[in-house]
Amino acid sequence: MRQSFREIRYVDAGVEALQEEMRRDETILYIGQGIGPRGGNFRHTRGLWSEFGDDRVRDTGICELGATGVGIGAAMAGSRVVVDEVFLDFALEAMSQIIQQAATISYLSNGKIKVPVVIRSAMGAIRNAGAHHSHTFYSWFASTPGLKVILPATPYDVKGLLKTALREQGPVIFVEHKALYYSKGLVPEAEYEIPLGQAQICREGKDVTVVATSRMVNLALEAASILEKDGIYTEVVDPRTIVPLDTETIVASVRKTGRVVAVDEAPPLCGFASEIVAIACENCLNDLVSPPRRICSLPVPNPFSPVLENVMIPSVDRMVGEIRSVVKS
Amino acid sequence: MRTVTNRTITTELLLSLYRKMLEIRMFELKVQELYRLGLLPGFIHLYVGEEAIAVGVCSNLKAEDLVFSTHRGQGHALAKGVPPRLVLAELWGKATGCSGGHGGGMHLYAPEYGFMGTNGVVGDSIPLATGAALSAKMRRSEQVVVSFFGDGAVNSGSFHEALTLGAVWGLPVVYVCENNLYAVEMAFHRATKNTSVQSRAAAYGMPGFEIDGNDVVAVHQAASEAVDRARSGNGPTLIECKTYRTLGHHEGDPGTDYRTKEEVEIWKQRCPIKAMREQLLEEGTVPQDSLKNIEKEIYSWLEEAVAFARSSPPPSPTTVLDHLF
8 A cells, every 4th residue: 555645844743743642642741831822942832732722731931840740740640741841951950850750660669650751852953052052961861771762863753753652651752853843854644653662774885884863864864975976885874762772773784884883963972872882892893894983072062153063063074084984994 | 836626526536546656656666676687678767756747647638649758758658558568578678568679668659559659859759749630630530649748858949840830730739848857967947047838838829837747636637628628629738747756867867966865855755646645545535445455456467567578578680670661
């Protein structure tokens, strides 16, 4: 049966997922700042308040700690909740609730209490928003046992993964990217879900595996096109979910190409790129023909001036240079 | 201080409050004994002296109502109806504990009794309780949620943000502050300029009351009104219960490095159980025998719990990864 697709924006894919799930499951509550009548800072909840009203779509003041804790408590007691931190940065106000409470309650209650909460936010640099609005620390959630972590790179992934997240029985950290909100992509007309723990091979290639997340996936694909002209064939793998991680697909790709480069907008120390290197070394050491490489943001807070931020964040140019040097070495 | 209103307090009610308080006291002293024998892992925070609050509040609750507790939560658990054998087995780290040995005293969950957890993070449970009340309201369930916390929590962001939301959303939650005058070693009057917890209620737009937390009838009355207010859809209440823990913050803390022995003695004389016992005897409506019988019954009740917990197995190491998600 042929599926029909249409091109929509990343931001619209999220709204569609929420509309469908909130219609299907009347226990879903959506809590956050500016997500009601305003339709969300990024227009990422447009239409939800007019359809579902004040009771189910609740604006709050600036109180992420309280709002997140309330969301988690409601999820403990029989509701399904989305807590929208809007900017990943502001999840910091709520860290004790996310790490100490949401992540641990199922385990500590021996499975008796589940916490079906989606903590939603947008990460990453956009138009020099600056240090307090550009953080990328999704790996901190990934290394906390008890949290699932999703990083969608395309509208197709946003919708399919958000629908799945809204059916999970435990807490999910759903991290979009601000600079992707208006990117476009093909999405089926019909409803669909994407299972967690399934990586996407976005581009096949024989010479090097590039594992990239979030906005870096698109940049990696651009770099791959450039490198192809030099006769370097790059395989780009997007894990899509950090927890659970599709190690199998990543390992198979690295064994095939013998080279791995991990690209992450976060700084290198103790980040997700390091995890990819560890996985490659643990599983593919005999297949590697050159050492693994990480391409990450320079380890500084996001600087304001465009010249500085452009150097800090991995660029297509930097990627091309690094990948070429890995393949030529 | 608020005085007791003229509602009919039956001897039956007084006896039941007395029994429940004495159960908690004897349970806690047994826990102390077992801990000192080296049988219980981890840390223990005993509720001795504060029994009137757990009992006075929870005696107003239905089975389906929910309680969110603190690091000092065995009294709340028992008052909410969690069987002592499940609490003790959990403190003992056994597989039969209410959290299967995963939680211990500070992470003790028994949702089948509406007991939504003790907590190792001061203040974290207050937004959680507020959220559970939101769920109750959205599900149209008539459940009421009680959030217990100490004086140590009332200057935290958690308290502030949770009460803000509880009030503005009109949620069915009762906030109960057990003000025992110390947060570990920090005297409340050194931590904050405004030492009236109940006065903070006005800042959030909710009613606030200050009660003698060692008068179980006063606590019962105040909580009764607050529970009614919540259940009828009229929003939250803040109740400050003034009390004292006559033991240290945790077993191993003598409690006198930062308090005088004289102060501790004064509060021992204000023991809520002693007060109720004296009241019952003075009123003459209960023969001394019935109080002795209560003690005997509690003794058996406790022995059964100890035997159960002692003979229970620890969890199998193969279960260490269970229930993470």
